[in-house]
Amino acid sequence: xxxxxxxxxxxxxxxxxxxxxxxxxxxxxxxxxxxxxxxxxxxxxxxxxxxxxxxxxxxxxxxxxxxxxxxxxxxxxxxxxxxxxxxxxxxxxxxxxxxxxxxxxxxxxxxxxxxxxxxxxxxxxxxxxxxxxxxxxxxxxxxxxxxxxxxxxxxxxxxxxxxxxxxxxxxxxxxxxxxxxxxxxxxxxxxxxxxxxxxxxxxxxxxxxxxxxxxxxxxxxxxxxxxxxxxxxxxxxxxxxxxxxxxxxxxxxxxxxxxxxxxxxxxxxxxxxxxxxxxxxxxxxxxxxxxxxxxxxxxxxxxxxxxxxxxxxxxxxxxxxxxxxxxxxxxxxxxxxxxxxxxxxxxxxxxxxxxxxxxxxxxxxxxxxxxxxxxxxxxxxxxxxxxxxxxxxxxxxxxxxxxxxxxxxxxxxxxxxxxxxxxxxxxxxxxxxxxxxxxxxxxxxxxxxxxxxxxxxxxxxxxxxxxxxxxxxxxxxxxxxxxxxxxxxxxxxxxxxxxxxxxxxxxxxxxxxxxxxxxxxxxxxxxxxxxxxxxxxxxxxxxxxxxxxxxxxxxxxxxxxxxxxxxxxxxxxxxxxxxxxxxxxxxxxxxxxxxxxxxxxxxxxxxxxxxxxxxxxxxxxxxxxxxxxxxxxxxxxxxxxxxxxxxxxxxxxxxxxxxxxxxxxxxxxxxxxxxxxxxxxxxxxxxxxxxxxxxxxxxxxxxxxxxxxxxxxxxxxxxxxxxxxxxxxxxxxxxxxxxxxxxxxxxxxxxxxxxxxxxxxxxxxxxxxxxxxxxxxxxxxxxxxxxxxxxxxxx
Numbered sequence: 001x002x003x004x005x006x007x008x009x010x011x012x013x014x015x016x017x018x019x020x021x022x023x024x025x026x027x028x029x030x031x032x033x034x035x036x037x038x039x040x041x042x043x044x045x046x047x048x049x050x051x052x053x054x055x056x057x058x059x060x061x062x063x064x065x066x067x068x069x070x071x072x073x074x075x076x077x078x079x080x081x082x083x084x085x086x087x088x089x090x091x092x093x094x095x096x097x098x099x100x101x102x103x104x105x106x107x108x109x110x111x112x113x114x115x116x117x118x119x120x121x122x123x124x125x126x127x128x129x130x131x132x133x134x135x136x137x138x139x140x141x142x143x144x145x146x147x148x149x150x151x152x153x154x155x156x157x158x159x160x161x162x163x164x165x166x167x168x169x170x171x172x173x174x175x176x177x178x179x180x181x182x183x184x185x186x187x188x189x190x191x192x193x194x195x196x197x198x199x200x201x202x203x204x205x206x207x208x209x210x211x212x213x214x215x216x217x218x219x220x221x222x223x224x225x226x227x228x229x230x231x232x233x234x235x236x237x238x239x240x241x242x243x244x245x246x247x248x249x250x251x252x253x254x255x256x257x258x259x260x261x262x263x264x265x266x267x268x269x270x271x272x273x274x275x276x277x278x279x280x281x282x283x284x285x286x287x288x289x290x291x292x293x294x295x296x297x298x299x300x301x302x303x304x305x306x307x308x309x310x311x312x313x314x315x316x317x318x319x320x321x322x323x324x325x326x327x328x329x330x331x332x333x334x335x336x337x338x339x340x341x342x343x344x345x346x347x348x349x350x351x352x353x354x355x356x357x358x359x360x361x362x363x364x365x366x367x368x369x370x371x372x373x374x375x376x377x378x379x380x381x382x383x384x385x386x387x388x389x390x391x392x393x394x395x396x397x398x399x400x401x402x403x404x405x406x407x408x409x410x411x412x413x414x415x416x417x418x419x420x421x422x423x424x425x426x427x428x429x430x431x432x433x434x435x436x437x438x439x440x441x442x443x444x445x446x447x448x449x450x451x452x453x454x455x456x457x458x459x460x461x462x463x464x465x466x467x468x469x470x471x472x473x474x475x476x477x478x479x480x481x482x483x484x485x486x487x488x489x490x491x492x493x494x495x496x497x498x499x500x501x502x503x504x505x506x507x508x509x510x511x512x513x514x515x516x517x518x519x520x521x522x523x524x525x526x527x528x529x530x531x532x533x534x535x536x537x538x539x540x541x542x543x544x545x546x547x548x549x550x551x552x553x554x555x556x557x558x559x560x561x562x563x564x565x566x567x568x569x570x571x572x573x574x575x576x577x578x579x580x581x582x583x584x585x586x587x588x589x590x591x592x593x594x595x596x597x598x599x600x601x602x603x604x605x606x607x608x609x610x611x612x613x614x615x616x617x618x619x620x621x622x623x624x625x626x627x628x629x630x631x632x633x634x635x636x637x638x639x640x641x642x643x644x645x646x647x648x649x650x651x652x653x654x655x656x657x658x659x660x661x662x663x664x665x666x667x668x669x670x671x672x673x674x675x676x677x678x679x680x681x682x683x684x685x686x687x688x689x690x691x692x693x694x695x696x697x698x699x700x701x702x703x704x705x706x707x708x709x710x711x712x713x714x715x716x717x718x719x720x721x722x723x724x725x726x727x728x729x730x731x732x733x734x735x736x737x738x739x740x741x742x743x744x745x746x747x748x749x750x751x752x753x754x755x756x757x758x759x760x761x762x763x764x765x766x767x768x769x770x771x772x773x774x775x776x777x778x779x780x781x782x783x784x785x786x787x788x789x790x791x792x793x794x795x
Contacts, residue, residue, distance in 0.1 A: 003116075009108040009316055014096040014119075016047040020698035021691055023049060025316070026108045026115050027342045027701075028135060031055065031326030031368075032142040033078070033259055034341035037108070037115050040133065040147065041085035041095045049174045049698075052078040053341040053348065054261055055324075056334035057212075058403040059205035061182040066412060066421040073402040075337065075348020076185045077172045079201055081214055081257045083165035086131075086151055087123070088158055089242065094121045094129055102128065110319045111299070112292040113139055120154070128154040138287060140294035142328040143264070143277050145257045148284045152250040160245040164218040164255050166191065166201040169235040174344040175699050177414045186212070191237035193230035194275055199237040202271050208403060211262040213270035215278040221252040254284040265331060298322055302364045303743035303751070306713060310737060313685045314713065317706035324703060325361060330371035333378060335401060339700025346700070349400040349408050350375070353704030355435040355621075356660065360711040362446035363722070363744035369443045370452060376436050377456040379405025380463060383433075387467050393540070394467030395460065397436055399429040417592075418599040425494040425502035428487040430471070433464045434513035438621065441520055446722040448747040454532055458524055462536060465521035465550055468514040472553045480558035486510050488569060490614040492594050492604045492657075496571060506570040508615050511557045515634055516622075518554035522547060559634055565646040566638070568614050578607040578653075591657040591693060610654045612661035615646060619668040623721060623730070640672075647672055659687040659705035667708075667716045670732050678736045684709050714742050718754055718761075722746055726774025729754075731761055731794055749773050749786070764789035 011022055019039075026037025033054040042048035053075050060073040087093045096104055096119060103120035115135040122128045130152045138144040151160065168189035173179065189203040194215060202213040216239070220226055223243035231238045245251055258277035260270040267273040281287065302322060306314050324340040335350035336357055354372060361369045376397070382405030383395035390396070398407035409427040414420070440461050444453040472481035485503030487494050488510055495502045525533060525547055537543060559566065562573025583590050590596060594604040594611065613620065618627055624643075631638040647668060656662060662683035669677035683692060687705050691697040714720065717737060719730025727746060733739075733756055741755040752773065753764035765773050767787035775782045777792050784790055 003107060003109050004111060006312060007109065007111040007315065009110065010105065011107070012105050014101050014104040016097070019047045020049055022106070024342045024698050024701055025689065026106065027320070027323070027340070028113060028115055028137040028145075029323035029341050030137050030139045030142045031323065031328035032264075032332065033137070034323060035082065035137055035145065036342065037106075038082060039095070039117070040082040040149075041093060042097065044170070044173065047097070049343075050080045050082050050170075051174055051343060052081060052259070054078060054212075054259075054263070055329060055332050055337075055341060056263060056403070057205070057210055057261060058348065059185040059208045059210070061185065061207070063181040065180055068412075070181070070410070070412060072181055072347060072410060073349075073408050074172050074183075074185065074344065075341075075402075076205055076210075077170050077174070077344065078212055078259070079186070079189075079203065079214055080167040080170055081145060081216060081259065082147070083163070083167055083238075084133075084147055084149060084253065084255055086129075086149075086160060086162045086253075088125070088127050088156075089161050091123050091125055091127065094119075094123060094131070096121060099123050103130075110315055111295065112288075113137075113295045113319075113323065114288070114292075127156050130154055134284075134288070136288060136291050137323075138291045138294075139298065139323075139326065140290045141277075142326075143258050143260050143274075144281055144287065145259065146281075146284055146287050147253075147255045149253045149255075150250050151245070151253070153245045153247050155247055157246045158244075160243055160251060162220070162241040162243070162253055164199070164216065164239040164241075164253070165236055166199050166214050166216055166257075167236045168201050168203050172344050177416050178344070178347075180414075189235040191232040191235065193232060193237070195279070196230075197228065197239070198275070198278065199230055199232075199239050200271065200275060201237055211270050212259075213261070213274040214257060214259050215274040216255055216257045217278050217281065218253065218255045221254060222249070223251055256281045256284065256287065263333070298326065301745075303741070304710060304713065305742075306737065306740040310685060311740075313689055314709060316689065317709050320701055321357065321360070321703065321707050321710065325357065325365075325368050325372070327365060327368060330365075330367045332371065333375060334372075335375040336372055336703065338703060340703045343698070343700030345696065346400075347402075347408070349402055351400055352429075352432045352435040353707070354439055356663070356704040356711065357707030358439045359442055360707050360714060362443050363714065363746065366443065366447040366449070366745065369439075369447070370449065373440060373443060373452070374456065377460055380460055382406055384463060392467055392470045393542075394465070394470060395433065395463035396430060396467050397433045397464070399427050399432050415595045415598050417595040420598070422598065423502075425487060426491060428485065428494065428503050429489070429491075430467075430486050431488065431507075431510045431513055433467060434510070434517050437461045437464045437517045437520065438513070442722070445724060446746060453524070454528055458528060458532070458536060461517070461524060462521050462540070465518050466540065466542070466546065468517055469546070469549045469553050472514070472557060475558070478558060479556075481553050481556050482506055482558050483511055483514065488614045489617050490568060490610040490612060492609060492611045493569065495605055497575070497603065497606045504569040504571075506558045506560050508559055508566055508568060509617050511559060512618055512630060512634070513621075515554045515557045516630060518550045519633065522550055522554070555633055555635070557634060559631070559636055563649075564642065565649045566615050566642070568610065568650075572608060575608045576606050578609045580652075589694060590655050593655045593657065608653050610650060612654065612656065612658035613650070613664035613668070616650055616668050617664055619643070619647075619671065620664045623719070624671060644672060656683070657693075659684070659693060659702040660708065662687065663705055663708040663712065667712055670712075670716060670734060674732065674734060678734055681709075681712065681734065681737070684712070713737065713740055714744065718742070718756065720744075720754070726776065727752075728776045729761065730778070731756055746773070753789070759794050761792045761794060762789060763792070
């Protein structure tokens with residue numbers, strides 16, 4: 001069956017400098033593990049980087065860098081299960097790196113979750129072969145993966161040698177700027193043979209002690225005169241097969257792999273479980289059919305249809321979100337890795353990217369959102385210990401999180417432009433705690449999961465509120481509470497010019513979101529059953545004076561202004577202006593302006609220059625009316641003119657050094673200046689597929705930006721707000737995105753269809769035993785009965 005071009009991501013021709021980018025974008029996964037789209041005949045090198053990563057599988061190593069010992073925890077590159085190559089007997093292995101290339105193409109079939117690679121190669125002796133590899137990482141059985149390679153001799157006959165393998169001699173070396181850091185995480189590698197057609201390999205991580213086991217079954221179909229031998233080595237195992245091959249008669253190799261770790265639930269021993277899984281696995285055609293069926297069900301639950309090229313890119317984004325965070329993720333102890341399971345950038349750590357991903361998942365796969373929030377809850381005690389270590393009650397979540405909830409942010413980072421290792425102060429981004437609280441609140445509104453809100457959700461949200469209330473310090477001079485010594489989402493600014501200590505005062509995003517957390521905490525305390533409220537307050541060791549403090553701080557936190565606009569932080573307006581024209585003329589791409597200035601011996605801390613949206617992030621998180629109300633609660637009147645001036649101010653002073661920047665600016669402008677929004681939305685769409693950040697996508701996709709573009713359509717352009725009393729809608733279609741369809745889940749209503757077409761919004765509520773769905777559009781309020789649909793004119 002030919003692949004549907006709307007559901008296919010295709011690459012023509014072999015282009016070694018682009019291979020690593022293609023590998024990242026052609027990664028296959030199922031929410032438990034994922035494997036980069038690397039060539040099965042290739043080893044790690046300049047052009048290729050095979051990598052397999054399991055959700056939540058971390059290991060810690062110590063490196064000696066810049067004269068000091070540095071600990072880093074990384075998501076571990078697991079043994080490579082891909083090796084599969086072939087050659088004419090006695091000849092060279094067929095590879096586009098060493099042979100003549102008469103034809104080469106690969107395509108990613110998004111609908112079925114399959115990677116297909118076709119080649120026509122010619123070796124040094126002039127022998128040609130055509131090959132087609134079909135690869136999957138099973139979405140139905142999250143421990144299985146497979147390859148089928150069809151090999152056809154073209155114009156010759158003879159003997160064909162085939163070698164399949166499992167390779168445990170791997171390390172984390174996929175990010176150039178990490179090359180000075182220790183990267184060998186696997187130890188106790190053991191390789192062996194199982195049955196006549198089965199290889200086995202096991203190992204463990206060196207410090208975290210996670211056991212990893214793989215088993216692989218390799219079979220030939222349509223072969224004659226076959227020989228087969230499994231050859232274990234020190235850190236790898238090979239399965240060598242030989243067979244007769246005739247001109248034009250294909251030989252088919254099927255390799256089925258099972259991968260398990262000691263973190264997987266409901267297993268006794270990973271090695272035994274892997275051997276049992278692979279022994280019981282069906283032939284490849286059956287595996288493929290069941291895998292495609294599992295994907296079909298997943299696509300139905302995450303329905304999003306946008307016409308044209310934008311829709312095709314959005315479908316790719318959705319594919320990568322779903323194979324990183326699938327229903328198989330829900331019962332794991334794993335968070336949202338900022339770069340997916342697609343590479344080693346950011347060391348696989350969990351930042352604040354769930355802020356951009358969970359709002360989409362809440363309305364499709366709420367059980368996955370709940371599981372990801374449970375990851376944060378399991379690390380609540382660690383967050384409370386971190387707060388206590390600096391003398392504060394409550395919970396201080398880390399900017400970068402990994403296995404156990406401690407702060408994983410590096411203390412040094414490399415500027416590749418200057419070659420210098422520099423202090424890293426990004427651990428001061430305490431606003432990540434507000435992101436956790438926001439995600440709890442949004443999940444509970446969309447799902448109606450009151451049990452979670454009153455249970456694990458309340459424990460987290462109230463502890464985060466306590467941290468903010470006791471971090472804020474009263475300033476008699478301004479008669480305001482102030483939060484000092486933090487870093488905001490911008491990340492460029494981490495200190496005042498010439499300051500001896502890092503940190504900034506009264507970052508507006510931090511202060512306003514802290515006030516929001518405190519307000520939601522008060523609302524939650526009022527709604528909790530009295531026994532549960534008393535239980536929590538007794539556990540926290542606080543009483544009525546605590547909520548009185550929350551009330552006061554939530555209304556009196558400082559928000560700085562300058563020149564009629566909202567300041568990014570106290571003192572921002574006094575910083576120097578940068579000559580943006582001169583720097584663009586001199587360097588062209590100035591997205592990483594911080595690195596450019598540091599290499600010049602200067603510092604971005606001196607300038608009114610932002611890496612990405614900071615103040616404007618507030619317009620991304622909160623609808624205009626809610627945001628205006630938040631400022632009023634803090635004693636400020638921020639009208640449309642003030643907000644517009646603020647938007648203009650920062651648009652002119654932002655370098656967009658993050659893939660999230662275009663997304664946030666596009667979202668904000670869709671509400672305030674629609675004609676200018678598409679430029680930023682388009683950059684967000686192309687962020688990874690065009691690698692606009694200049695080589696970063698090869699190290700792993702940007703999951704937050706991908707999830708955010710999906711939510712831009714789902715909530716941003718529909719104006720959808722899930723409330724306790726139903727759905728509110730306020731559509732703002734862009735000319736380039738004026739027609740689309742999404743299906744969402746709200747509470748127990750599954751598959752609610754929202755279709756925007758020709759200036760009308762169509763709402764369809766599938767049949768169920770639920771009551772009517774309440775819909776509000778402007779001043780119109782309607783109740784839509786299950787099994788019915790309505791159409792509303794936008795006016």
